Amino acid sequence: MSSKSASDSVLLNSASAKSARRFPMRLEYDASRTRSPWWSPILSIILALLLCAVFIAANGMSPVTVYDKMFRGAFGTSYGITETLVKAIPLLLCGLGIAVAYRISVWNIGAEGQLTVGAMAATAVTIYFPGLSSFWSIALMLVFGTAAGALWGLMTAIPRTHFGVNELITSLMLNYVALLALDYVVFGPWKDPKGFNFPGSPMFTAAQSLPVLGTTRLHIGLIFGLVAVAIYYLMIRFTRWGYELKLIGANPTAARYAGIHIKKHIIIVMLISGGLAGIAGMAEVSGVTHKLMQGISPGYGYTAIIVAWLAKLNPLGLIVTSVLFGGLIVGGYSVQTIGLPSSISEMLQGAILFFLIAGEMIHRFRIRRNA
């Protein structure tokens, strides 16, 4: 092989020795270039929009009309903007949880289930403790929602730490279990007797609902999200715990030799991760839907994975990307008026993620002139 490449960089092409001589340029991989440029997420979004435009056009629609409809629906009116923010709240909370776990390479893709059980636990408070004062019912719902989400996170952490089971599979299986449990309670024991046989819990009272801003649907859960982001920033920046997470993330073997208990950290981050998703679930039922019903989450837990990645686990980035993806969800709903499925936003999310992970690597390749 070529002796020209530096020790930390290698040739891309396996048939390189020969082609390197013939071809004046070569591609070089430099693993040390880990920081991708700031504009790479923006470029990913643009390329994803272009790719999906091809599919939309192939299906006989005009991509311009569709994207215009989506954008106007999400950001065009003051109603659209508050709706976008309403959707951004669960994305921010779940995305933050995923980011915390990802710091030490724990892949939590179970935010969807953790959110669902959080919503269920909050609803349990309204059913088993009716008639509490506003303060106590909200506080109790918050505690129950967080605890349920954290418990669901723990059920992913324990198999990983004590049985060596990949957390991706466990957390995903638990999503399906949570959704089936939700179906059971809304069709069964918690079904509203006055609900015209419609699956869902009874409506929450005013005391069990989170305060909203004016006449909009924007609720105080936004404050929960922002406070959580601020705490995350301070914890990561200034505490020993944050430092240990950074150390494990950078080099788990070195961290273990340094005496850091990795299993304990995995359990802690999964408790936090699940707890935050649980808060998101509590905020959804108490702030938005005011009752427990099927489809409480249109895939917030999955979208939040991309939110966390696009933000590169950065607190400020999390706020920006969750608003952006909140807009994508609202935009997805608004294309339903022209007869398209809202899952068009899911397709866009997948495409963005493809370009994002590709972009993260592509900039590590450099075109070099052969000497």
Next chain:
Amino acid sequence: MDFTTQLLIAAISAGTPLLLATLGGILNERAGIIQLGAEGLMLMGAVTTCIVYIRSENLLLALLAAIAVTAVLGLVHAFLCVTLRANQTMSGLAMTLFGSGLSAYLGKSISGIPLPGTSPKLDLGWVKGIPVVGDIFGRMDGLTWFSLLLVLALHLLIHRTSWGLHLRAVGDSPATADVMGIRVQLIRYSYITAGTALIGLAGADMVLAYAPTWNEGLTAGRGWIAVGLVIFARWNPLRALFCAYFFGALDSLGFRIQLLGSIVPPYFLKMIPYVVTILVLMYLGYRNRNKPSGTPESLGTPYIREQRF
């Protein structure tokens, strides 16, 4: 027919898509690349089959289209994971999201329309006469027979041929394989593409033999169960056969208990496959805690020439 025979028939019918997807996953992971996109790939395979079959009324064309579409997605995964060395977990998740979104979008126009036919049954007159065995084998359709042959073929390929040796070498130690003159990148590309096409065929089987119309998200997590089954089967095609049928049985057992008038609500019965997956993986993890698990040694780590690990 007694209960057991009925359960066996149902287990095979529900287990076949799981088997095909698991075999596809095994091919991917034997080459050292994690494949978490099974759910999205199955959905893409299913929706392509439905669209082409309804439009052209030609089963073979529909199957080929499903294979072609998922093979293209496989090439994307291979390009990201092998050439660009991107994060394999994230690429798989992107595949699942993109696949479920795109399949829902493309399938909107044919949602609920029944397919013109099902997977053809093989006419085995002489087998049908045998009790029990005849009941089971006489009912199997073409894709089920194909999956059985595939198990045998892949078992022989992986464990008895030099191609299989190369495949295992690439999954276990790509650097060594490279030194031995095996073309690591070519092998990885080929097996990823072939494996994802098989997962697509699993989706096609779901609509042809199991649920005869397209519905948004019709796989309901079976792709993810297949990801678990790859581990459960310890990357071995023969074990995959038993594991897939076992889960097929669990899947249909819930439905059958319901028919028998069980007092347990159906939602809990539907949880069985998911809960059992977690419990079985925990048991395997516990039992094999000090033993090699059969995982391809370099699973998940991209291979870079001239770089020491």
